[in-house]
Amino acid sequence: MQTNFKKPLSGIIPPLVTPLKDNETLDVESLERLIEHLIAGGVHGLFVLGTTGEEQSLSYKVREQMIRESCRINRGRLPLLACITDTSIVESIRLARLAAEAGADGVVSAPPYYFATGQPELAQFYEELVPQLPLPVFLYNMPSHVKVSFAPDTVRRIAEIEQVVGFKDSSANAVYFQSVMYKMKHRPDFAMLVGPEEITGECVLLGANGGINGGANMFPELYVAMYNAALKHDIARVVELQKHIMQISLSIYTVGKHGSSYLKGLKCALSLLGIINDDFVASPFYKFDAPERERIHQALSQLNIQNGKLIF
Amino acid sequence: MQTNFKKPLSGIIPPLVTPLKDNETLDVESLERLIEHLIAGGVHGLFVLGTTGEEQSLSYKVREQMIRESCRINRGRLPLLACITDTSIVESIRLARLAAEAGADGVVSAPPYYFATGQPELAQFYEELVPQLPLPVFLYNMPSHVKVSFAPDTVRRIAEIEQVVGFKDSSANAVYFQSVMYKMKHRPDFAMLVGPEEITGECVLLGANGGINGGANMFPELYVAMYNAALKHDIARVVELQKHIMQISLSIYTVGKHGSSYLKGLKCALSLLGIINDDFVASPFYKFDAPERERIHQALSQLNIQNGKLIF
């Protein structure tokens, strides 16, 4: 299998929210607006059906539609990754094949999340799964949701399969991220990507390849600027941009109940910014009521936004 | 909607293992043998696609087939419950409708297990889900796998919907179980069922309605005898049977890695007993190798088994 990732995938690859009308209906119009907004904002790739994309809450019909429509709208302009995380290996493979047919460039996989595996089982699982996938594979570490963390040595073992071309870490544990970086230093083609936007700057400074940052759905230019500043080792700029990033994180993602506040806040802000029509969140989460929506409105009003763009 | 559970569902309702040939192929012949073995063993109901049934590891095709074939083989002889736990509400509803058409008597639902909900969201989720289901509903508490526990008051709130007719607790936390029992004492038609076979005796003594005991796949008579002894308040017999139950639990479910040892040990023992053909375990777990299989063989040889039946 030919991979398109001879060089590691780099830059800001936003995990797209999935615009919805209800639990069964993708809002294609909003998706078009979102993707054009991201491409215009200078991002380096697109990642659909991640945790921010609510993959697990969606029906398979909507998951498939989301992949197909995103590939159609993207028209190959940016590398597009599709998440295939599932508890069933059969469904993971099926979704990966559909993604390949639709034109995706890679797939992303977090461990099965009902049964918790030990490390040897986890490695064995990927050794079974990966060869059945038609696209390059990025491993996705998300212990808060899947209960299992890839041990650094497990990443290294799985990554002996050449088709495995990158790693996304959403643990927020920076010691862990450094450990995986060190274990993978023999593979310069291997992309080390970090989930939380709050630490993308420091991770890129230390050698990571980029960030899969949810906030880029709203303000792609900000996160791209952070990536570029870090790449250029412009620390003064990194520190300045970091303040904007933290302000967003601590005002937009912290309304309401912990756990769902990030997703609800992000979708709410996107609808207030006019990027998506409705902030419908799939069950078992529910979009904000008026008081929480007002708090997001106020958080946005604290930012310097002109013509829909954040000035920083 | 008419429910068939005017009286609470009671007795031993084994969570059937799902006999497999590989990740995509149900072993129907073994399933027939298993169901006849259980019915001959005197159990009071059948529960398919639970955690023991590896629902989450199976493709949807196999999940559907498992429900259909089980209903066909059962021919209405026993109440049959199908698990519809899913991260997607749409897929949960779809599976429940299929179960109703196939002839199942009720559905069982644990909370969505990717995103962890707070208690109000959890209640709201079931208030959305239950009215869309065509069958009576049993809530399923399984915090080790789904990360969320139903608070006792949440059970009570959800159970204000008459269609919710029972509760299965697999937490092993007996204080918690007593708390839910107390909160639900106003509904004598509400079935309080306990997962772990190691505590079914004591729970039934205190008023629970029965057990969803995995070991009953192997030795249904033992767990039925425990249920009957507890129902008759025959403590001497309960204590005696408890020793057999603990011997099985501590020898057959404790080989190899924690977490998967229960499932692998149970399927391995069932294949050694000739009840299922193969002990194939769906990915991301893998059946025992020869040394572990030998340990299960030895554990079985410590039991007094004659003509495939445990003597106790």
Add this chain to the structure above:
Amino acid sequence: MQTNFKKPLSGIIPPLVTPLKDNETLDVESLERLIEHLIAGGVHGLFVLGTTGEEQSLSYKVREQMIRESCRINRGRLPLLACITDTSIVESIRLARLAAEAGADGVVSAPPYYFATGQPELAQFYEELVPQLPLPVFLYNMPSHVKVSFAPDTVRRIAEIEQVVGFKDSSANAVYFQSVMYKMKHRPDFAMLVGPEEITGECVLLGANGGINGGANMFPELYVAMYNAALKHDIARVVELQKHIMQISLSIYTVGKHGSSYLKGLKCALSLLGIINDDFVASPFYKFDAPERERIHQALSQLNIQNGKLIF
């Protein structure tokens, strides 16, 4: 060393609250009233400085005073156990020697609770500690507070030291409790005691020796009655008493913040019942304010209490 526990310690052994005037001052008068109340209520032993006794929050001066005064007041009427759980082995040994000199009959030890040990280290720790203790030893399982649980095989290994004469489990995990019971069935002199009062009935029915029940500080007769009913296999009575026990548990221990609600509720109720003068709780917890105190008052008023005694 001669132990006084040729037969296993049995019955209701309340974990005494520590009556305080402030963080540094034991309220000896209240302690006298509490101990007389307990002895009059028919309990079978006294346990001081447990989790309910706030050992870890107290200065060593108060810990020592609590042991000495309790032994003095008890005058050998009941077996008296002192908790010596500490993160420092040296301080544990020192407190145990003081307890022996003061006249205690045994000591209770949970694992060190700052560093979390693995099972081999845990066994090694007790093999080092126990021979340096001048009294019979009860192991104390309290994973929610000490982060480590004794594996059943670790209990068995440590209990090869004859001086280890019992086990108290506060995990609330009834499967775990049954597993330890089974592993220890070769030692009929070994006391199996359960912490949570909500499950003492069912545990004693299955063969446990008794309960270390916090509610017995308030209403010793109720828990003694439960113990006796279970011992006599009077299931109807057990089920009836269980309702009273659950009512207390779900009304008095559930006010305010989770975690500290049990301790604050218990001390508040004891002060309202006139058993202790003040419900001062040692830092880092703080006694209830007026609104929470009123809720405890109302919870008590729902019980049938006449002349300070619960009628059941």
Add this chain to the structure above:
Amino acid sequence: MQTNFKKPLSGIIPPLVTPLKDNETLDVESLERLIEHLIAGGVHGLFVLGTTGEEQSLSYKVREQMIRESCRINRGRLPLLACITDTSIVESIRLARLAAEAGADGVVSAPPYYFATGQPELAQFYEELVPQLPLPVFLYNMPSHVKVSFAPDTVRRIAEIEQVVGFKDSSANAVYFQSVMYKMKHRPDFAMLVGPEEITGECVLLGANGGINGGANMFPELYVAMYNAALKHDIARVVELQKHIMQISLSIYTVGKHGSSYLKGLKCALSLLGIINDDFVASPFYKFDAPERERIHQALSQLNIQNGKLIF
């Protein structure tokens, strides 16, 4: 009270191991050698009785001696901080007073670690504790050991007390660290210090004041060099030094059982390097046996050490 921290405490402040002969005997000779080694290595402060210093495992006699001897040996050459973390507020205050008398410059406090407090209780606890302490106070976040994390808003609330002059975070959660940094940006005199040496570089780049790095016990120059490179924004140097730091971390702290491997490996290496006489670890941990010691020896031999100094 006058504090000595008008400017935030900055640089590398090693958490000293506590050299021991046995559970009750401080090895003063080794302590002298260690402190001279650290001062010669250019560190910016000394921190005694932290997690690396095994405070909780030591008797109070040894804790007090460790503070007194360290202050005596230090002779005021470097700012010296003493950890006073305790489950008893009375003992915390007592130790802090002793530290002040001995000449320490500040105290460090992690939350009480037996009972887990909620955030309001945690704030209330520090509002009670801090005014009774005679020295400037650094808060210490250590959720893996104390079960509770300071919420960023709780840090901010407690830090309204001027005497609270800094924060040490050992959570390894870099998103969390950034959040506290942002919440505390109004206090430029407030020291933001990070525990794990694996992320000190990136944290200092983003504005943190320094690191409390255990590895500095062995190779103080390396961590001081990292601090200086980060301070000068010399990213190429940071990345180069990071490789050495990760090599040490992944070879010396990963032998044997997880949890205790860091402490055992560090003390073992220090004894092999001749900095301390014996690698005795206080109960409930135990020093490495010969095979593990050999693995540490090999890990050290992979480093370029000349005349006891790491060449990098």
